[in-house]
Amino acid sequence: MLAVIGPNGAGKSSLFSAISGTAPVTAGRIEFEGRDLARVLPHERARAGIAHVPEGRQVFASLTVRENIEVGAQMQVDPVRRRRAVDQVYALFPILVERGGQLAGMLSGGQQQMLAIGRGLASDPRLLMLDEPSMGLAPAVVETIFECIAAVRAARPLTVLLAEQRAAEAIEASDDGLVLQSGRIALQGSRDLLMADPQVRRLYLGI
Ligand SMILES: Nc1ncnc2c1ncn2[C@@H]1O[C@H](COP(=O)(O)OP(=O)(O)OP(=O)(O)O)[C@@H](O)[C@H]1O
Numbered sequence: 001m002l003a004v005i006g007p008n009g010a011g012k013s014s015l016f017s018a019i020s021g022t023a024p025v026t027a028g029r030i031e032f033e034g035r036d037l038a039r040v041l042p043h044e045r046a047r048a049g050i051a052h053v054p055e056g057r058q059v060f061a062s063l064t065v066r067e068n069i070e071v072g073a074q075m076q077v078d079p080v081r082r083r084r085a086v087d088q089v090y091a092l093f094p095i096l097v098e099r100g101g102q103l104a105g106m107l108s109g110g111q112q113q114m115l116a117i118g119r120g121l122a123s124d125p126r127l128l129m130l131d132e133p134s135m136g137l138a139p140a141v142v143e144t145i146f147e148c149i150a151a152v153r154a155a156r157p158l159t160v161l162l163a164e165q166r167a168a169e170a171i172e173a174s175d176d177g178l179v180l181q182s183g184r185i186a187l188q189g190s191r192d193l194l195m196a197d198p199q200v201r202r203l204y205l206g207i
């Protein structure tokens with residue numbers, strides 16, 4: 001799990017969009033499991049094992065909770081893996097079972113974020129990109145979301161990229177981190193290295 005931190009406009013969301021294929025790449029190379037992603041069409045990247053949970057809890061408001069999960073699950077072609085991934089999502093987020101028949105737009109902000117993460121996981125990805133999952137949520141709900149992310153990691157082997165304004169929580173929860181500034185990597189390293197860095201402490205951790 002890698003925390004991606006940096007100020008507004010640093011390029012965190014753009015990085016994730018470049019990886020998932022929703023933003024064009026004009027230079028450089030993105031490799032995923034040894035494959036050059038330039039050769040994988042954007043709509044095929046979900047099938048290739050990449051799940052992008054974009055900023056702002058973009059659930060399908062007029063579909064039910066269950067239908068939202070099914071949309072994510074459709075990205076997985078193997079029926080056995082699909083079934084297992086969906087079962088795991090419902091085990092991780094029991095509230096989504098309880099609210100299964102309700103329209104996603106009727107859920108609270110925190111529940112919508114759980115649904116957005118659950119929809120990403122339902123495709124059984126090997127890379128999960130979470131873009132500011134804590135955005136706009138009350139502190140207690142943020143804590144729940146971070147607990148959910150920890151539970152996801154404990155439940156299955158997968159790589160997580162986590163973009164966050166809440167730098168302290170994000171670095172704390174991750175193995176490694178990187179600081180983006182104006183589209184460039186200003187600093188990268190282990191959790192302990194970032195936590196100890198004077199500039200990170202001053203600018204992002206408020207210490
Ligand atoms: N489609 C686009 N066309 C042109 N410029 C864009 C586009 N999307 C983003 N940008 C610019 O790229 C820069 C990086 O934006 P990005 O949204 O990736 O930052 P961010 O780190 O996710 O910021 P935030 O913390 O506010 O979410 C910004 O200057 C933004 O205005």
Ligand SMILES: [Mg+2]
Pocket residue numbers: 012013014055131
């Ligand atoms: Mg962003």
